[in-house]
Amino acid sequence: MAEALPGLRADGLRGGVLYYDGQTDDARLVLENVLDAAQAGAAVASYCAVEALHREDGRISAATARDQLSGASLRVHGRCWVVAAGPHTDALLTLLDPQHRPWLRPTKGVHLVLRGERLRVPRALVAYHPHDGRVLFVLPFFEHTVVGTTDTDFAGDADSARADAADVAYLLAAANHYFPGAALGDDDVIATWCGVRPLLAAAAASGDSPGAVSREHRIATRADGVVVVAGGKLTTYRRLAAEAVDAARAVLDAEGPPRGPTTTADRPLPGASGLRSEGDLARWQAQLTAQLGGDERIAQHLATTYGVGAARLLARVAAQPALGERIVAGLPFIWAEISHAARFELALTLDDVLVRRVQLFYRAHDQGLAVLDRVADALAAELAWDANERAHQLQAYRELVALNQRWRDAPAPPAGSSA
Ligand SMILES: Cc1cc2nc3c(=O)[nH]c(=O)nc-3n(C[C@H](O)[C@H](O)[C@H](O)COP(=O)(O)OP(=O)(O)OC[C@H]3O[C@@H](n4cnc5c(N)ncnc54)[C@H](O)[C@@H]3O)c2cc1C
Missing domain, CATH: 1.10.8 (Helicase, Ruva Protein; domain 3)
Incomplete structure (x- = not known):
């Protein structure tokens, strides 16, 4: 272990387990999917927030969206609608039904990017936080090191979530516990990144700690034909997407000729095409x-x-x-x-x-x-x-x-x- 992770706390260390996992740039992953959709003929629009959904004969026929950059309003027509709004899912479902009861139990997660010249790990460490026993990661991040995450219940607008001093102190305490020689302080934090996990509330008992809430997803087709994707992870996004497309196809096939099979399972992202x-x-x-x-x-x-x-x-x-x-x-x-x-x-x-x-x-x-x-x-x-x-x-x-x-x-x- 000492060789695998130089600087790791030796005190009480008896051994470790080596396992393999994937690491991704989440923004690039999303972008590659969007670029692929555009190449396949989709009209894509960023910064456009759906503000109202309009019904005709019990079905949603159009949405009004606002371009957040120009302020312009657009009306989008469609026969099938998929809500895939991450931590904003309940807000969208409330537009559909003002009596909607929340599906999600959102939690805030913070990562710190630490200066690589102060702490550099050649491989990831998965360990337990010394204060509360929560799982956390110390990860190689290009020339730097990332430590994360926190997992705390979050209410409010997901876009306003930020790391606070308590989050940073909590994560620095863990990094310093496992790498005491690094003696990390606030000045070693380059940036924080913070997100809100769209976790499913249904799977959680009210007394569960946030970390115990299920990371599974749920795909449902409402009576008005709207397909809703809730929960889920990046890791399982392909499976989730295929299920969502199948659900959307079922809605469309009920109205017109059946469509061909989905190609999600074999389709590389644009940057990976030809790189097998x-x-x-x-x-x-x-x-x-x-x-x-x-x-x-x-x-x-x-x-x-x-x-x-x-x-x-x-x-x-x-x-x-x-x-x-x-x-x-x-x-x-x-x-x-x-x-x-x-x-x-x-x-x-x-x-x-x-x-x-x-x-x-x-x-x-x-x-x-x-x-x-x-x-x-x-x-x-x-x-x-x-x-x-x-x-x-x-x-x-x-x-x-x-x-x-x-x-x-x-x-x-x-x-x-x-x-
Ligand atoms: C700290 C943290 C650590 C995580 N770690 C992992 C991990 O290790 N492995 C893993 O697999 N997953 C991880 N996840 C989970 C993963 O990031 C999420 O599950 C995933 O990003 C959810 O994707 P999504 O597309 O459903 O939601 P999002 O990525 O949140 O996308 C939803 C989109 O909907 C848009 N939207 C919202 N409201 C509207 C509206 N009214 N009109 C139009 N658009 C709207 C939003 O702007 C956003 O672009 C982590 C999450 C966090 C926060």
């Missing part, structure tokens, strides 16, 4: 390394983030070599990725790019603030922002960073208290 094995990926990465003049780190980043889609980035670098320069020294992101995100990957805002596509928000020590003006220039050129829009985008991103760091303003809770 680890060997294929390694060969693709080697090819990218050669094209990049030997820079393995950038090649690895491009190959594992964009898969075969990296070819488009390299073509742009070949035409304009300055686009191949790193955005921030020490990180593998290159300038070509910024305009690529707007041109090919549906990015509309600075935080679309820096949080969910080019992860400076989590991986740059200043969350990307030093290069923000240049990034805004590149996006302004791509998205035709005028001076007002550029200023608005800069302000919105700076506010996002400030919100992410707000936990520092509150006093840390007494040692030993839990999140």
Whole structure:
């Protein structure tokens, strides 16, 4: 164990178990699915919130949605509707039925990104929190380390969930317990990330701790033909999606000719098409390394983030070599990725790019603030922002960073208290 995880607390250590698991970039996973849908002919619209659903003969026939960026209202017509709104599921179901009783018991989960130069783990550690025995993870995260998560009941708007000082203290206490030599403090936290789990309430008894609530999903077709997806995990998303499509097909088939079978089980994400094995990926990465003049780190980043889609980035670098320069020294992101995100990957805002596509928000020590003006220039050129829009985008991103760091303003809770 000491060799597998240098710095791990030796006190009381008798052994460990090695097992294998997957790690993913959740935003990229979602994006690849959205890009695939668009390639398959779907009309996709981000930042559009459904505000009302309209009935005709007992069935939902249209929705009114508001574009959160422009304020414009759109009306969408459809014969089959699927609610897949994560922690917002109950809010959508309340639009359908004001008497709706909640299906979910949402819990807040926080991760910390810790400076890699202060704690670096060559592999993941799964352990129990020293205060309350909850399972937690210390994970390699590119050049840094992630520790998480908390799991606390959450009420309110899921979009407003943030890490607070108690969350950070709780996670730092665990990291310091298992890696006492690291002596981590608040200054070692680069960023926090926080989400709300859409856990199913039905499976939970009221006295259960949040961590004991089921991670299973539920797919139901309501009497008005709306298919509802609730709960679930990233790990099982393909199975869940296939079940949801089957449920939607059953609704549509009842009204028209039956459709062909779903291809979910065999369909690779766009970046993975043609990359059937680890060997294929390694060969693709080697090819990218050669094209990049030997820079393995950038090649690895491009190959594992964009898969075969990296070819488009390299073509742009070949035409304009300055686009191949790193955005921030020490990180593998290159300038070509910024305009690529707007041109090919549906990015509309600075935080679309820096949080969910080019992860400076989590991986740059200043969350990307030093290069923000240049990034805004590149996006302004791509998205035709005028001076007002550029200023608005800069302000919105700076506010996002400030919100992410707000936990520092509150006093840390007494040692030993839990999140
Ligand atoms: C801290 C944490 C750790 C986790 N760890 C793991 C893990 O290790 N493994 C794992 O498999 N899973 C994990 N999960 C669970 C996983 O992230 C979620 O189950 C998954 O993201 C749910 O996906 P979803 O598409 O159902 O919901 P979401 O990803 O929340 O997507 C719902 C979407 O609906 C949109 N929406 C909401 N309301 C409206 C509206 N009115 N109109 C239009 N759109 C709307 C939202 O904007 C959002 O884009 C974790 C979750 C958290 C919070």
